[in-house]
Amino acid sequence: MAGEIHSEMQCNQVEALLAEILDGTLQGETLKGFETHQQSCASCRAMIDEARAGMNWLEALDEAEPPRNLVHNILAQTIGALPSEHAVVKPRGEGWLERLKGRLAPMFAPIATPRFAMSFGMAFFSITMLLGIAGFHFADVRHWDLSSKGIRRSYYEAQVRVMRYYENVRWVYEIESRVRDLRRAGAPDQNAQPQQQQEAPAPNPKNPSKSDNRRPGPQRQNYSRGNGEPVLATFPAVMLAAIPQARQNRRTA
Amino acid sequence: MDDNQAVNALVRRCVSGDAAAWQEIVQQYHRRIYNICYRFSGSADDASDLAQEVFIKMYRTLSTFDTTRASFMTWVTTVTRNLLVDHFRKGKYDRITDSLDAAPGDQEDGLTFAERLEDKGLSPEARVRSQETQKLVHEALRRLSPELREAVILRDLQDMDYKDIAKVLNVPEGTVKSRINRGRTELARLLQRNYKQAN
Numbered sequence: 183m184a185g186e187i188h189s190e191m192q193c194n195q196v197e198a199l200l201a202e203i204l205d206g207t208l209q210g211e212t213l214k215g216f217e218t219h220q221q222s223c224a225s226c227r228a229m230i231d232e233a234r235a236g237m238n239w240l241e242a243l244d245e246a247e248p249p250r251n252l253v254h255n256i257l258a259q260t261i262g263a264l265p266s267e268h269a270v271v272k273p274r275g276e277g278w279l280e281r282l283k284g285r286l287a288p289m290f291a292p293i294a295t296p297r298f299a300m301s302f303g304m305a306f307f308s309i310t311m312l313l314g315i316a317g318f319h320f321a322d323v324r325h326w327d328l329s330s331k332g333i334r335r336s337y338y339e340a341q342v343r344v345m346r347y348y349e350n351v352r353w354v355y356e357i358e359s360r361v362r363d364l365r366r367a368g369a370p371d372q373n374a375q376p377q378q379q380q381e382a383p384a385p386n387p388k389n390p391s392k393s394d395n396r397r398p399g400p401q402r403q404n405y406s407r408g409n410g411e412p413v414l415a416t417f418p419a420v421m422l423a424a425i426p427q428a429r430q431n432r433r434t435a
Numbered sequence: 436m437d438d439n440q441a442v443n444a445l446v447r448r449c450v451s452g453d454a455a456a457w458q459e460i461v462q463q464y465h466r467r468i469y470n471i472c473y474r475f476s477g478s479a480d481d482a483s484d485l486a487q488e489v490f491i492k493m494y495r496t497l498s499t500f501d502t503t504r505a506s507f508m509t510w511v512t513t514v515t516r517n518l519l520v521d522h523f524r525k526g527k528y529d530r531i532t533d534s535l536d537a538a539p540g541d542q543e544d545g546l547t548f549a550e551r552l553e554d555k556g557l558s559p560e561a562r563v564r565s566q567e568t569q570k571l572v573h574e575a576l577r578r579l580s581p582e583l584r585e586a587v588i589l590r591d592l593q594d595m596d597y598k599d600i601a602k603v604l605n606v607p608e609g610t611v612k613s614r615i616n617r618g619r620t621e622l623a624r625l626l627q628r629n630y631k632q633a634n
């Protein structure tokens with residue numbers, strides 16, 4: 183019945199339905215009419231593709247982060263008051279990560295949030311390393327709120343921050359010394375030989391500790407340094423591999 | 436519906452002089468308002484100033500909010516949009532209007548958006564996610580006429596339905612849809628060559 187009443191759909195009708203077509207909300211006879219038309223009309227297909235492309239670009243835009251002082255400024259200009267502690271609703275689960283962000287904020291103020299596709303393991307390592315730099319101790323790890331949600335939330339920010347470290351030699355030296363600390367703190371669990379660890383806190387090519395024996399010789403010779411010097415050998419392979427790649431990305435960006 | 440009732444109660448408390456209620460409204464809506472201002476004006480600094488002005492205006496006119504005519508969200512968006520239109524009509528943000536007149540190829544390095552995207556040599560997914568792409572789409576959005584820009588911002592960035600957008604813009608739903616379509620299409624043309632490569 184309906185098919186007899188409605189003649190075949192025209193291009194201008196398709197254009198009028200474009201928003202619904204992209205929403206995927208066309209139904210019944212209208213949907214059938216549109217599908218029949220687009221099969222034989224290249225110009226309508228091109229029009230739909232173009233509009234869909236624009237929609238996809240827009241939807242890929244992330245929400246922008248408002249300045250930290252925006253709420254404060256608004257309140258100061260309206261009720262003339264600073265945000266009171268009790269009325270500010272803090273999101274649940276705000277823990278060490280937020281505190282860490284606050285602590286690191288002055289150092290990383292100009293850093294935006296580009297995204298690199300990297301492993302979750304690396305993000306986790308980045309976080310633990312950042313915490314070490316910020317003065318947290320590796321041995322306290324059981325007290326942190328290491329929920330997967332919290333880690334995921336900070337995933338991109340954390341890895342971007344770590345990338346920036348490598349852009350700055352000063353930071354590399356800081357990391358080297360912190361990694362050494364982390365390694366010391368982490369070693370007793372892995373080695374079950376705390377006694378020996380205390381006597382030989384850093385790897386020494388002439389007196390290799392047990393943990394050093396597990397590494398292939400050539401790598402140790404290439405990267406390990408003497409006692410008290412920066413210890414690049416403790417970086418996981420994934421980290422070392424990621425550094426040149428990140429630099430490459432930045433150079434082309 | 437529950438959300439609407441909750442926010443309406445919050446507004447009533449605020450109108451009766453409850454500062455904590457106002458503070459909560461600011462907390463709840465500042466991201467949305469800031470983002471609309473940011474994408475419309477194209478500048479983070481302007482967005483910060485504009486968002487503050489929106490809240491000052493809201494604070495003064497909160498008692499005129501009529502729960503029977505629109506949701507609070509729609510009202511907030513309307514206040515924001517009207518303030519933006521007002522500012523850009525008065526030419527307070529002239530340099531932005533200037534940039535709208537610039538041709539897409541007028542970049543300082545002489546490359547089009549698409550060429551700049553292709554230069555990166557990234558995979559399609561990486562391109563969409565990269566910050567450079569975010570920047571280019573943001574710039575392309577700025578080049579749309581204000582009418583088309585506000586329509587796609589409310590639809591594709593703020594996820595509003597056509598009926599609410601029609602209320603905010605004070606035009607029929609058919610006009611809203613047509614502006615959204617044209618806005619998306621024009622944006623795609625600005626970024627087109629890259630899109631074809633990506634597919």
Ligand SMILES: [Zn+2]
Pocket residue numbers: 192193196219223224225226227
């Ligand atoms: Zn057609």
